[in-house]
Amino acid sequence: MSYQTSIWPLAAVLISLIGSIPIMLSDRNPNLRESWTILIALGKVAIVASLLPTVLAGGGFEFTIVEVIPGVPLALRVDAMGMFFALVASILWFLTSVYSIGYMRALNEHAQTRYYASFAVAISATLGVAFSANLLTLYLFYEMLSLSTYPLVTHHQDAEARRSGRKYLTYILGTSIGLALPAMLIVYSLAGTLDFKIGGILSGTGASSQTLALVLVLFLFGFAKSGLMPFHGWLPAAMVVPTPVSAFLHGVAVVKVGVFSILRVIFHIFGPEQLLAVNLGWVITTLASITILVASMIALTQDNLKRRLAYSTIGQLSYMILGAGMLTAAGMTGGLLHIAMHAFGKITLFFCAGAIFVAAGKKYISQMDGLGRRMPITYLAFFFGSLSIIGMPPLGGFISKWNLVIGAVSSDQLLLLLVLLSSSLLNAAYFLPIVYRGYFAKAADPVFDQGIKEAPLFCLVALSITACGSLALFFYPDIFLRLARLALFS
Amino acid sequence: MSTSNLHVYVMAAPLLTAFFVNLVGRVSKAWIAPLTLGCLAFSSAASIIVLGRVMAYGGFSYTVGNWQAPYGIELVVDHLSAVMLVLISVVAFIATMSALKSTSQELPDQEYLFFTLYLILIAGLLGLVLTADAFNLYVLLEITSITTYGLIAMGKGRAPLASFNYIIMGSIGASFYLLGVGYLYLMTGSLNMADIAQILPTIGGGAAIATALAFMLVGLWVKMAFFPLHGWLPNAYSLAPTGAAILVAPLMTKVTIYLMVRVMFTIFSVDLLFLQNPAVQNGIVWAAALAIICASSLALAQRDLKRMLTYIIVAEVGYMVGGVWLANSTGMTGAILHIINDALMTLCLFLAIAAILYRLGSVEFDSLQGIYRKMPITMAAFTVGAFAMIGIPPTAGFFSKWYLLLGGIEAGQWGYVVALLFSSLVNAVLFFRIIEIGYFHKDGEHHGHEKLAEAPLSMQVPLLISATALIVIGLGSGPLVEKIIKLALPVGF
Numbered sequence: 001m002s003y004q005t006s007i008w009p010l011a012a013v014l015i016s017l018i019g020s021i022p023i024m025l026s027d028r029n030p031n032l033r034e035s036w037t038i039l040i041a042l043g044k045v046a047i048v049a050s051l052l053p054t055v056l057a058g059g060g061f062e063f064t065i066v067e068v069i070p071g072v073p074l075a076l077r078v079d080a081m082g083m084f085f086a087l088v089a090s091i092l093w094f095l096t097s098v099y100s101i102g103y104m105r106a107l108n109e110h111a112q113t114r115y116y117a118s119f120a121v122a123i124s125a126t127l128g129v130a131f132s133a134n135l136l137t138l139y140l141f142y143e144m145l146s147l148s149t150y151p152l153v154t155h156h157q158d159a160e161a162r163r164s165g166r167k168y169l170t171y172i173l174g175t176s177i178g179l180a181l182p183a184m185l186i187v188y189s190l191a192g193t194l195d196f197k198i199g200g201i202l203s204g205t206g207a208s209s210q211t212l213a214l215v216l217v218l219f220l221f222g223f224a225k226s227g228l229m230p231f232h233g234w235l236p237a238a239m240v241v242p243t244p245v246s247a248f249l250h251g252v253a254v255v256k257v258g259v260f261s262i263l264r265v266i267f268h269i270f271g272p273e274q275l276l277a278v279n280l281g282w283v284i285t286t287l288a289s290i291t292i293l294v295a296s297m298i299a300l301t302q303d304n305l306k307r308r309l310a311y312s313t314i315g316q317l318s319y320m321i322l323g324a325g326m327l328t329a330a331g332m333t334g335g336l337l338h339i340a341m342h343a344f345g346k347i348t349l350f351f352c353a354g355a356i357f358v359a360a361g362k363k364y365i366s367q368m369d370g371l372g373r374r375m376p377i378t379y380l381a382f383f384f385g386s387l388s389i390i391g392m393p394p395l396g397g398f399i400s401k402w403n404l405v406i407g408a409v410s411s412d413q414l415l416l417l418l419v420l421l422s423s424s425l426l427n428a429a430y431f432l433p434i435v436y437r438g439y440f441a442k443a444a445d446p447v448f449d450q451g452i453k454e455a456p457l458f459c460l461v462a463l464s465i466t467a468c469g470s471l472a473l474f475f476y477p478d479i480f481l482r483l484a485r486l487a488l489f490s
Numbered sequence: 491m492s493t494s495n496l497h498v499y500v501m502a503a504p505l506l507t508a509f510f511v512n513l514v515g516r517v518s519k520a521w522i523a524p525l526t527l528g529c530l531a532f533s534s535a536a537s538i539i540v541l542g543r544v545m546a547y548g549g550f551s552y553t554v555g556n557w558q559a560p561y562g563i564e565l566v567v568d569h570l571s572a573v574m575l576v577l578i579s580v581v582a583f584i585a586t587m588s589a590l591k592s593t594s595q596e597l598p599d600q601e602y603l604f605f606t607l608y609l610i611l612i613a614g615l616l617g618l619v620l621t622a623d624a625f626n627l628y629v630l631l632e633i634t635s636i637t638t639y640g641l642i643a644m645g646k647g648r649a650p651l652a653s654f655n656y657i658i659m660g661s662i663g664a665s666f667y668l669l670g671v672g673y674l675y676l677m678t679g680s681l682n683m684a685d686i687a688q689i690l691p692t693i694g695g696g697a698a699i700a701t702a703l704a705f706m707l708v709g710l711w712v713k714m715a716f717f718p719l720h721g722w723l724p725n726a727y728s729l730a731p732t733g734a735a736i737l738v739a740p741l742m743t744k745v746t747i748y749l750m751v752r753v754m755f756t757i758f759s760v761d762l763l764f765l766q767n768p769a770v771q772n773g774i775v776w777a778a779a780l781a782i783i784c785a786s787s788l789a790l791a792q793r794d795l796k797r798m799l800t801y802i803i804v805a806e807v808g809y810m811v812g813g814v815w816l817a818n819s820t821g822m823t824g825a826i827l828h829i830i831n832d833a834l835m836t837l838c839l840f841l842a843i844a845a846i847l848y849r850l851g852s853v854e855f856d857s858l859q860g861i862y863r864k865m866p867i868t869m870a871a872f873t874v875g876a877f878a879m880i881g882i883p884p885t886a887g888f889f890s891k892w893y894l895l896l897g898g899i900e901a902g903q904w905g906y907v908v909a910l911l912f913s914s915l916v917n918a919v920l921f922f923r924i925i926e927i928g929y930f931h932k933d934g935e936h937h938g939h940e941k942l943a944e945a946p947l948s949m950q951v952p953l954l955i956s957a958t959a960l961i962v963i964g965l966g967s968g969p970l971v972e973k974i975i976k977l978a979l980p981v982g983f
């Protein structure tokens with residue numbers, strides 16, 4: 001594959017980083033500030049979209065910023081896999097920005113300028129991870145994301161936020177410095193490069209299978225943003241943040257950056273053939289399977305809606321890692337596709353949770369009985385999101401889960417098939433009752449029959465679009481499917 | 491080697507200005523700032539030119555009074571000392587901008603005394619990296635130490651006691667070094683470094699030479715506060731007047747590391763150090779690992795930002811000693827790069843402390859609550875410095891740590907690698923604790939509304955320069971390593 005040199009990847013990454021400056025400067029004028037956010041988000045989508053046709057045609061873009069270590073420059077590269085993630089992230093950032101305006105203003109939140117500015121930096125880091133050409137660049141943006149989301153996690157500035165922030169950094173920074181950094185150094189000392197290459201860079205370095213296993217495990221746990229157990233504890237704790245942050249960062253950007261990094265390492269540092277040759281796939285699938293099952297079961301016990309969504313996220317993230325670990329064509333495709341499918345589904349669910357909080361002030365599922373009759377659109381969107389996560393047609397989640405099932409069958413790993421099916425049942429068990437009780441149960445609170453209306457228009461529009469997006473992805477998954485195939489088999 | 495004397499002026503400028511500052515400063519305070527900044531600006535510019543010439547033509551030397559080596563005193567510039575010259579003079583220049591302000595607040599009417607010592611100290615540091623004479627090195631080491639004792643003793647409260655403690659420890663260190671030089675002189679009859687290096691392989695005095703080396707190293711370790719010989723440093727640096735701490739903290743330990751490299755590889759040689767007894771090399775790397783772990787842990791126990799940093803400085807000394815003794819080119823690159831980076835990181839953090847002290851009068855953790863809102867620019871720069879200490883890319887601290895870690899992996903020194911990672915994690919805890927304290931407000935105070943009181947511009951500017959430098963050097967570390975540091979590595983690497 002040939003890459004043409006272009007400044008546009010850099011522009012795509014930097015536009016929101018630079019954009020955080022006018023956002024900060026228009027502190028006094030909220031309307032202007034939000035206009036900047038929307039403008040930058042649109043610009044970002046436009047730049048990413050303008051790169052899409054070339055990538056779909058089998059090409060790509062490259063931009064070397066500066067060579068910081070011999071053989072390892074800070075460099076950006078737009079390939080199919082990066083484009084896949086960038087597309088999801090930039091579209092959803094735009095929708096989250098729209099949603100944020102409704103949510104933050106309705107709740108009259110404090111420090112909104114800091115909120116929007118941090119958000120802009122965080123999305124820059126996310127695109128940076130997507131477009132990284134090598135592991136060092138990826139690590140740089142990974143850390144940048146960790147640090148720029150700290151002010152978001154601690155947004156409420158109370159004791160609980162302080163605790164969550166501390167937990168968040170301990171997990172994320174601790175694992176990335178303590179585990180991922182040495183893994184990266186070992187790879188560099190073995191291969192002399194950190195470039196992402198199809199087929200990996202570790203084959204032919206003569207590394208023993210023990211070393212490879214060590215490096216693999218260091219990476220799997222080192223990118224703790226993926227929520228792989230036992231390094232998942234930060235995710236439920238970080239749910240104290242404003243809902244749009246949970247929606248975007250903990251449903252989409254932060255957690256998917258973790259998964260994306262792991263997938264990059266599996267596909268382009270080790271290479272599937274190499275992992276098959278030394279038979280290390282089972283390490284990945286075992287860790288992922290345990291996380292899937294345990295997280296789904298914990299989710300069942302949570303009464304706080306956002307915490308239930310958090311545990312659901314932990315489980316779903318491991319689907320992607322599981323798919324990659326199957327090392328079969330269908331499995332890897334399914335894993336990658338699930339990044340997009342889950343993103344649209346889960347962001348819808350979080351948007352709904354936020355809308356319920358804004359409109360009715362409720363956080364706990366047991367207090368939401370009968371609320372669906374007062375907020376029919378929100379609950380319908382929630383229903384769509386749930387179906388997508390469960391993997392039911394006609395929603396996007398079906399396509400990725402179908403691929404995962406084929407992957408499990410084709411590699412004769414029937415145990416994994418069992419994991420997938422039982423987890424889907426668990427998903428249904430923790431999501432569908434919420435919808436049912438919302439529409440049909442007796443109202444938990446007499447207030448529901450009086451004043452409660454749907455959430456502000458900005459929120460409603462955003463969650464409707466993501467719900468429809470989930471639906472549309474079932475009928476038109478072509479772009480993502482093609483990108484996934486290009487990423488894996490070109 | 492071509493002859494040139496520009497590098498002598500780099501050192502002579504602050505030395506001569508010191509006397510003018512003393513004389514003129516007595517009469518009028520207004521002259522102190524232009525004189526000090528002027529001579530340091532001259533030194534900085536001249537040292538950059540020297541570096542450029544070394545890059546183009548190779549090293550050169552100057553014989554004082556035209557007495558030829560090995561009898562006369564030789565001042566030599568090679569790649570490594572040219573880099574150090576630039577580092578010292580530029581750091582001193584940046585630090586002085588801020589030091590002038592804090593000294594006028596802390597030591598009113600004593601500024602001419604303060605800056606006399608201050609400039610002699612800088613001249614001494616510059617001399618240390620230039621000298622090619624083992625005894626002369628001792629003299630200059632004592633010049634820097636004695637001026638530092640004086641500067642520290644000018645601080646408030648228990649500072650004279652801390653200074654006295656430092657005098658005792660420093661003098662023991664100096665005596666050790668001098669003893670080592672004495673042994674060498676007995677064995678070789680020479681004090682010129684290059685001359686000794688030539689004679690050493692021809693004579694076979696194993697034990698005596700080893701003793702000389704050991705004495706010299708221990709002497710330098712005391713001076714650089716290599717754990718467990720660090721006892722004097724935390725008190726001395728945290729009680730010193732702020733203006734002195736800004737200069738001494740970034741430079742003193744780093745210059746001593748340079749001296750260790752100089753003694754190890756210019757007087758002695760790779761064969762003598764690493765090949766004759768691998769157990770010594772291993773032992774020192776392990777000692778370095780222990781130093782890093784212990785000093786980092788001690789830093790955790792501090793409740794004052796300045797004292798916390800002093801322990802971090804001690805840990806960083808372990809980084810560099812370990813890096814040098816890894817005995818491979820990657821580790822050595824890391825150690826030398828870390829001399830530069832650590833000097834700048836420490837400078838940045840101490841400048842931030844100076845700015846906070848100027849406004850708040852205290853850097854105890856409790857008084858830092860809500861500081862991000864009061865001094866946003868200062869704290870932004872502080873955060874950059876903190877990230878560099880933790881080792882987050884693209885700040886400079888990440889890249890030197892990268893080389894040090896890689897060197898450790900190549901040498902198979904896993905204890906050292908683990909110690910470095912541990913220290914990074916501890917630094918993350920240390921600095922995020924500060925960030926947390928500064929970012930949140932006092933209990934029950936959701937929004938702080940105190941009046942904003944950012945530090946004066948003359949303290950903000952150097953702070954911002956140093957913070958920017960951390961990022962620029964980080965992004966430029968590829969060329970920096972390839973074009974300059976690779977050439978500055980000792981022979982054999």
